[in-house]
Amino acid sequence: MCVNLPKQLNPHADEWRPSPPLPPPLPPLPHALFSYAPPPYYVVYLQNHTISHQQRHTPKKPLKNRLPPRLLKAKAKTPPPPPPPPPPPPPKLKWRPKNAPPLPTLKASPVAASSSNTTLMIKNIPNQLRREFMLKFLDGYCKTHSVAYDFFYLPFDFRKLGNLGYAFVNFTNAEAVVKMKKVLSGFKWREYYTEDGEFVCSHKVCEIKWARVQGKEALIRRFEKSTFVCNDMEFLPVVLEPPRDGSDRNPAAPVNVGRICRGCY
Template identity: 35%
Template sequence: MPVMVYYCPPPSVQMVVYGFPAAPPPAAAPATRRCSITLIEEGGAGDEPIELKAGDEPSPRKAMAPFRLALPPPTPPAPAASALGFTASTSSLMIRNIPNKFRKERIIAILDQHCADENRNLRSRSRGVKSEYDFLYVPIDFRTRCNKGYAFVNMTTAAAALRLRGFLQDHRWDAAQCPKVCDVVPAAIQGRDAFVAHFSASWFPCHTKAFLPVWFDPPRDGVQQTKAHVVGRIVTRPRG
């Protein structure tokens, strides 16, 4: 007849070494902390047009996003410039999705600061071509006196054009309280002379030359003084 044996293990006994207290139980693992959303205070006014004054250096890159994940997800790599139509001779750019209340003076201030910063970096490296521009046109809706959301600029070299694109591409205008995301592409017209020839025969139905295209001599580099030459003609309409 089989015999059944039941075995009961003894209760666990904490070993105590004479002269030493028992080791404390292990501490509980800390609770996992989730990613938090941090509010970033940002300065600057809204997207109301401003007058360019001496010493003003508004920068679009200072317009930080108001909300940002503490651990943002990785962003996919940007497509190569060549895949977007840029060539070794592309110097003229169309800057799209800018705040509609930005005047030409505001765009000039942004471009001036970018050129000044880039040229300062070039001097420290003692090599490379300058960042400077010699043509700018910010199309205006003459009824609302606001820009149409885009601008044309000609940089003096293709290298400077690529640097400007890298500076503005995918920029968010949060400090201007504008949800647009900046997009920079090659312009259909390339070169300052081509722009001047295109707009020289144009008529603009407005009452001020401030809304017309301009070219600069010498080119603007953010530091030296230049003279602006207006392109095109004004045709005034009777006020009714």
């Protein structure tokens, strides 16, 4: 059969030979096995190939399994510590009726419980009062209740020339001091006139306490060597001889205890 070609063949060309067949395609990588939509030939790959030991994920063993057997046995034999004891339950509240007897009070201090105490501390005294006014004030109550006192001290602020708001009074016996403690407790000063004629209005209320130093002799020992930085003997403690009871209109002059230091202020 003859074929008409547009060009003539090259007589010097190489001889034509068919090309060799293509090699089979390589299997896909292992990480492609977990793709979202694997093609069917991945199933064949999983059936014909196995994952090596190095490619498998081996989880780490816990620390307790790494201990040697002798330590594991010793640990298994050691009993666990006992649990701590539970806390004690709170005390139960007891109901007490409204008219129940009052609870027991604390014991009084030795100073307050002693029957030989004779010295009182008068608190909440108006600061404008002086010693002479307080002596006349005590004379009136002593005359009314038939009691007497033999020592008095009204501490003063020597710069402001006003008392510190409290005073110490020693009575002649324990019965007198108990009586005056009841009388003066809760006394309201209200309105009064001082020795200089000054009108003073005070809302203070007297509070009576037992003094720390008790007795006339102990008070004299406490103040006889004291030095007071002032220029007037009116600010010193005084001893009253004889004791004042308010019955004498012209009582004896009080005896000062201690000394003043005129050039110290």
